[in-house]
Amino acid sequence: MRIVLVGPPGAGKGTQATRLAETLHIPHISTGDLFRANISRQTELGKLAKSYMDAGNLVPDEVTIAMAKDRMEQPDAEGGFLLDGFPRNVSQAKALDETLEREGIKLDAVLDLEAPEDEVVKRIAGRRVCRNDSAHVFHVTYKPSAKEGVCDVCGGELYQRDDDTEETVRKRLEVYHTQTEPIIDHYKAQGLVVTISAMGAVEAVTERALEALQGGR
Secondary structure, three states: OEEEEEOOOOOOHHHHHHHHHHHHOOOEEEHHHHHHHHHHOOOHHHHHHHHHHHOOOOOOHHHHHHHHHHHHOOHHHOOOEEEEOOOOOHHHHHHHHHHHHHHOOOOOEEEEEEOOHHHHHHHHHOEEEEOOOOOOEEEOOOEOOOEOOEOOOOOOEEEOOHHHOHHHHHHHHHHHHHHHOHHHHHHHOOOOEEEEEOOOOHHHHHHHHHHHHOOOO
């Protein structure tokens, strides 16, 4: 299957992308991974992207699109792929359409994960991360540490990242609504959008997504 995953920050896209890709035996292609891989391998695209990033500028759409195209042409993506974080706007969606059309490839579905805005803010703003190891993540409501402010794993201090504050989360949501959300209408016109609720246990959301992708919507 060839899938685009869409949803606001905090909807659990990264978690669901990993689970769905493993279940469907297709590569999970995320924008962040594309940038990191190209920069670490010092490809021409990676060097170009890094030059923009080092200057504090956004990486142009054409560079991101070229990276995505290169990744989708790798042997492990011949049987399908799951795009996470790309396309990020309608311009990128149209460019992806053109790229796939030239290759004679069609998307199977655009999976739209829905979550109420207040829940998204609660999920992200409630996260606390260990200063000793960022892999140790807790949540003031859903996964509190035994002792407030102290990591259960190593005893390190738990803190709220700057990009996890409520103010920052609401700004990220505003960007999502103005830039990314319009791609849903773009793909609805092609009859590709499948919308599911991102609420509930991780396993339940995955099951819901698989049923929708396999036509049980």
